[in-house]
Structures are given as structure tokens and as C-alpha cells.
Amino acid sequence: xxxxxxxxxxxxxxxxxxxxxxxxxxxxxxxxxxxxGDVVRSDKSAGxxxxxLEFAIPRKEKRIDVVLLIASTIVILEFKTGALSSTDVxxxxxxxxxxxxxxxxxxxRKIISLLVGANGVPWSQEEQAELAFEETPRYxxxxxxxxxxxxxxECLLYLSRDVSDAPQIIxxxxxxxxxxxxxxxxxxxxxxxxxxxxxxxxxxxxAQHDIEDLTSYLLQAVDSARKNRRRAIFFVTGxxxxxxxxxxxxxxxxxxxxxNAIHFMSGNGPLVLVLQEVLKRFQMGRGHRALDAxxxxxxxxxxxxxxxxxxxxxxxGQVPSNHVVIFDEAQRAWDKTQNLRKFKRDYSxxxxxxxxxxxxxxxxxxxxxxxxxxxxNSGEAGLAEWGRSxxxxxxxxxxxxxxxxxxxxxAVAGGRLGDLIVSADCHVDPRLHLxxxxxxxxxxxxxxxxxxxxxxxxxxxxxxxxxxxxxxFMTRDLNQTRELxxxxxxxxxxxxxxxxxxxxxxxxxxxxxxxxxxxNYKWEHWYLAxxxxxxxxxxxxxxxxxxxIQGLELDWVGLCWGGDMVWSERQxxxxxxxxxxxxxxxxxxxxxxxxxxxxxNAYRVLLTRARQGLVIYVPKGNATDSTQTPADFxxxxxxxxxxxxxxxxx
Numbered sequence: 001x002x003x004x005x006x007x008x009x010x011x012x013x014x015x016x017x018x019x020x021x022x023x024x025x026x027x028x029x030x031x032x033x034x035x036x037g038d039v040v041r042s043d044k045s046a047g048x049x050x051x052x053l054e055f056a057i058p059r060k061e062k063r064i065d066v067v068l069l070i071a072s073t074i075v076i077l078e079f080k081t082g083a084l085s086s087t088d089v090x091x092x093x094x095x096x097x098x099x100x101x102x103x104x105x106x107x108x109r110k111i112i113s114l115l116v117g118a119n120g121v122p123w124s125q126e127e128q129a130e131l132a133f134e135e136t137p138r139y140x141x142x143x144x145x146x147x148x149x150x151x152x153x154e155c156l157l158y159l160s161r162d163v164s165d166a167p168q169i170i171x172x173x174x175x176x177x178x179x180x181x182x183x184x185x186x187x188x189x190x191x192x193x194x195x196x197x198x199x200x201x202x203x204x205x206x207a208q209h210d211i212e213d214l215t216s217y218l219l220q221a222v223d224s225a226r227k228n229r230r231r232a233i234f235f236v237t238g239x240x241x242x243x244x245x246x247x248x249x250x251x252x253x254x255x256x257x258x259x260n261a262i263h264f265m266s267g268n269g270p271l272v273l274v275l276q277e278v279l280k281r282f283q284m285g286r287g288h289r290a291l292d293a294x295x296x297x298x299x300x301x302x303x304x305x306x307x308x309x310x311x312x313x314x315x316x317g318q319v320p321s322n323h324v325v326i327f328d329e330a331q332r333a334w335d336k337t338q339n340l341r342k343f344k345r346d347y348s349x350x351x352x353x354x355x356x357x358x359x360x361x362x363x364x365x366x367x368x369x370x371x372x373x374x375x376x377n378s379g380e381a382g383l384a385e386w387g388r389s390x391x392x393x394x395x396x397x398x399x400x401x402x403x404x405x406x407x408x409x410x411a412v413a414g415g416r417l418g419d420l421i422v423s424a425d426c427h428v429d430p431r432l433h434l435x436x437x438x439x440x441x442x443x444x445x446x447x448x449x450x451x452x453x454x455x456x457x458x459x460x461x462x463x464x465x466x467x468x469x470x471x472x473f474m475t476r477d478l479n480q481t482r483e484l485x486x487x488x489x490x491x492x493x494x495x496x497x498x499x500x501x502x503x504x505x506x507x508x509x510x511x512x513x514x515x516x517x518x519x520n521y522k523w524e525h526w527y528l529a530x531x532x533x534x535x536x537x538x539x540x541x542x543x544x545x546x547x548x549i550q551g552l553e554l555d556w557v558g559l560c561w562g563g564d565m566v567w568s569e570r571q572x573x574x575x576x577x578x579x580x581x582x583x584x585x586x587x588x589x590x591x592x593x594x595x596x597x598x599x600x601n602a603y604r605v606l607l608t609r610a611r612q613g614l615v616i617y618v619p620k621g622n623a624t625d626s627t628q629t630p631a632d633f634x635x636x637x638x639x640x641x642x643x644x645x646x647x648x649x650x
Contacts, residue, residue, distance in 0.1 A: 031152060035152040035153035038153040042157055051067070051068055052069075052175060053066055062095065066079075070163055072109060073110045076092060076111065078114070078116065080118075081118075092115050097490075097491040097493065099111060100137050101137075102179055102182070106177075114145050116148070116152055117146065134468075135471045135472075137490075137612065138490070141490075185245055185246070185271075185551065189279070193279065193282045210242075211250070211434065214432070218247075231357070231363060231396065232400065233365070233366040233368060235402065235417065235432065236367060236405075236433075236434070237432065237433045238370075238371065243434055248326040248367070249264060261324070263325050264302070264326045265307055266303070267305055267332055270547070274523065275297075277528055280297040307356075308353060320356055323360055323365065324367070325357065325366055327369065328369045329371055330350075331370050331381070331386075332381075333381045333385065333386070335382075336381075337379060348381050350381060350386045370383060370405060375601055376598050376601050376602050377598060383405065383418075388418065390417075400427045401427075403428055403430060403433065404433050446470050446608065448464065449464050449644070454574070456573050458642040467645075471614070472613070473614070473647070474640055476633075476650065477617075478617055482540045482558070485558050488612075489612070493612060495538055495558070496537025496540065496558070497540055497560055498544045498545070498546075499544075499545060499560035500545060500565065501545035505563050505627050521548075546603075546605040549609045552609070554611065556614070557610035559607065559614060560619075561618045561619070564576070564579065566633065566635065567638075568635065569638075575589055576599045587627060620633060
């Protein structure tokens, strides 16, 4: 057996196995052999169990010491040479979660995690944790059991009796079952830095194929623009979750870009800060000085508004250092009114960016990644402004667009480059559209559910039975919300609180909504710091608004509902309100249609930021405070229950 393990490692390129590793395997194998022998002597059916050693979790560069398939139950065995720690527990919990969410043959099966070391505790049957409903991972993954080597046999014998009537999982089929991870943008950025390819990150074969083809196409197009000395702009469109940002990051990280260094830009400030911090930490981990790592991160990942301001003011007239830029969410570039307010320039941001890149006399490329929907702020120019700016440009641009970008469609929320662009040198290429979502089916269903909720259609929302696919709960107590998040998020899962930027009275709950506070907060630490760091989202002290969470995600989210959007049973619609301090502090219903759209979209963003589960906190209100009328929150809570949200009583 040791020979097979050593040979297997050697075949995968690990040729320098240490003597210590081989001795560890020997000891673990003896413990396993002895324990299983005891079980088989007591229960002959244990001879049908399946055993996998050093099971590699695809695309994660992680290996599980032992996987035991006991009837229909999956048992993870991890051996440690010394005393067991909380870090060891988190490691095994992460293994279990990865199998539960992404390994087809492990979904909706009980996964028992056993940690074997020097300081085990007596084996006991796991009591169901609070909120152990079938849709939560904790229902399928009991808490990790820490055992000594001497206790392993007793534990396995107990398991054999507990599952004796269940059918046996076939090991050969289980081992080759599909593994389809759905990475967050932070995980994807880390994976790209580690050298993993798009095909090792994308969830489905269709999405993988589209993204690989598009990446290759754009790299060749950049090289062609350089060789032929021309200016070109590419409009890449895609359905929500199709991987447009992933394509942009892949291009920026691609070694093939070489002398055509490609810089990734976004107007989403928190997203830029988080990605810069991810890159900085990675480079520091490879031995780079902190200052050098920071400079490299800010060079590769830039805030597009800072880029535009720099080359309009400080470096006015200078040629930008890079010939190629990627503009994520390009439809959100500022229009003329917003740009005038921000930069005192009487032209739109698309026109501004074109003028800057036109300073290159030889060649330049802009790759515009275009989505649609979830507009949450005024001043977003849309695709049409890019069309107008290109048509009015004094320099020649060769335009490449997907059919959707040129003619409009749901993927771009009806936006289009417009008729003016037809007069330019325009090429329509379907390869520039991503039509397959990377998101899981349940995430897509949840987005549909959120749309029904915001439309006020409780019947349609309830009919989706979303709770069967996605853990969805509600409480009326903020401390209970915090406790539920802490209990449900395990194995390194990230959790945090979110809320509307206009939910002014969340301050009464001890949550600060002030915009200046949020503007100055270090959101990169909120997303990336360890759970023990007081700046971390996991501390559940600071909530992120739609502006700080858009484009990013958490595993578990606690959505703190505000008085800025409450359900009116009498009018059968959402009351979209603004807070003011005139003669007295009060809420008033908004009438401006654009602002009403932004408010609904704010909650659309907030409702769809959770990857594993969502807990909605609806305050009880305060009968002595007219800005926190209990009836407003009671009707809101009742409506959400009718939409299929499961209330957890205090």
C-alpha cells in the first residue's frame, strides 16, 4: 500500500517525498488497518465498504487522507501527528463543504468528518444543531468529531450499526463523479494568481469553452491591433453570472499578454480595493516587499475613475502608460452630468476615456465588459453613450461588438450602442457574447425569486419553493440573526451583515448607515481579514451597503431590512421612502421614477449576495418612534413569509 501511494505521488510530479511523510503514512495505515479489522470482525457487512486514500479534491490542490464510503454515508478521515487544533477542524469542515456543494455524488448525503490525533474526546452521537433543516449544510454535515487513534475503531463500529440498512455507495462511481465548483470573484482571482487555468475554475464545460475561446480571441485581437497599428474597441456582453469579470481578470493575469500589458479597470471602488489587496497579499507571500507588491497590484488593477482623473488633470496631455485597458461594467461609465459634477468636464466618461487612449499615435485597445440591470446610482451613461462618443470621435476606432451589444437584449437590460455606431467601422461577432451562466442553478432560481419579491408577486415567489434549494430564513431579532450566521457558517465560510444605504434608522439598531463612514471604511479588510480581526465581516459589527457589496459576495448574508422599503398591505405594493430632517425626522414616499428604480435595485443587489444562505432581519420597530412604526415592519415580515421565507422564532 505504501508503495502504491509513493508511486501515485511520483506520477503526479512529487518526486521528493520525505522519509517523515512515508513514516506518517505507515503509522496512519496501521491505525486504519487495525480499526477496520476490529469493525469487520464485529460486523461482516463492513467488508462491503469502499476506501479511497489521498483523495484529491479537483482544482483545489487539497487532498483528503482517507474517504470511507459506509453504506450511503461519506466519512472523511484526517490524521494528525500531534494535538488537534481549531485550524485542523476548519480544514476538515472545508473538505466536507467542498464535497457537499460541488461534488455531484456527495450532494444531499450525510458527510461525517473524523479528525484523528493525540487529544481526541469520547465519541458521541451528534445532536442536531439549531436550524438543521434539510436545505442547510449543517443538516448533512455534523460537527467534526475529534478522536484519538484508539477511539477510531469504536467510532466506525457505531457508524456501521447506524447505517446498516442503507444501500452501499459504489466507490469507483463516486470517485469519478462530476466536480463543479462555483468560485467567488475573490477565489477566482486567487486561483488565477496561483497559475490555474480558466478551464480549472469555470463551473460547466459550456461556460469553460466559451470563456477559453473568448480569452484566446481577445489576446489575438490585441496582438493584431499592435502589429497593424490601429485602435480597436471590443464590447463583450453576457448573461448575469456568465463570467465577464472572470474573462477580464484572466486577460490581466495572462502571461501571454506580454509586452501588451493589459490593465483591469472598474468603477466599483470596493471591488478594486479587494482585488488589489488579494494580489498584494499573494505577491508578499512570494517574498515581494510590501511596497513593491502594492505598486504591482495598483498597476494591474485600477479604479477607472482614478485613471480618468489622473490623465485628465495631473497628467493632462500625456500618453497613458498602457496600450490596453479592460473596463468592467462599462455601461456604468458616468454620463455628462455626473462627469461635470465630479471632474468639471462637460463631456461623458466614455468620451473622456476615448480621448485619453487616443493619445497613443500608434495603437490602442479598449475591452468593454457590458452587463445590465441592478443600476443603483444616478449618472450611469449606458451603452448608447459609448455609441455616441465613438460616432463623434475625431480618431478612427475599429468597433467589435456582439449582436446583443449592437441591437440590445435582456443581457444588457435593453441597452444598445445605437444607430450612430453603424456609420463607424463595426464588426459583429457572436463570440463576444457569453450565454452560459457560471452560477449554480439554485442561484439563478434565487435571482428569479428576488425579482418576484420586488415585483410584489408573493404567489409566484412562493411557488418557486426556493427554500428547498437555498437556505432562506427570517428573524425579528438582530442578535439572533448574528447567532444564526455564526452557527451556520463553518469550514472557513465567510459571513456578514448587509443593508440599504438609505436605511437611515438602522442606527437605532447599533448599525452605522452614514455615507462618510462607509466611504472611509477599509472594505478590503472586511472581505479578507481573518474572522478574529475586528475589521472582518465575520465580526458582524459593520454592515455593507449595496455600493460595497455589488460585484462581490459572501457565503452567508444577514440582510438588515430598513424603513426605506416597507410593504403596504393596503396598497399591495412596496413603499419606497426617503428619510429627511425638516420640521421633524420622518419618512416620505419617493416619486422620482429613477430613484425608485435605484432603491428597488439596491434591495435586488442585497438579496442576491449570498452563496450559501440568507438570513433576513426585519426589526420589530418602536411604538414610541414614528420613524420605526412596528406596523410597517410587521406587514413587511408577513409579506416575506408569504413569499416563502421561513421565520425562526426567538
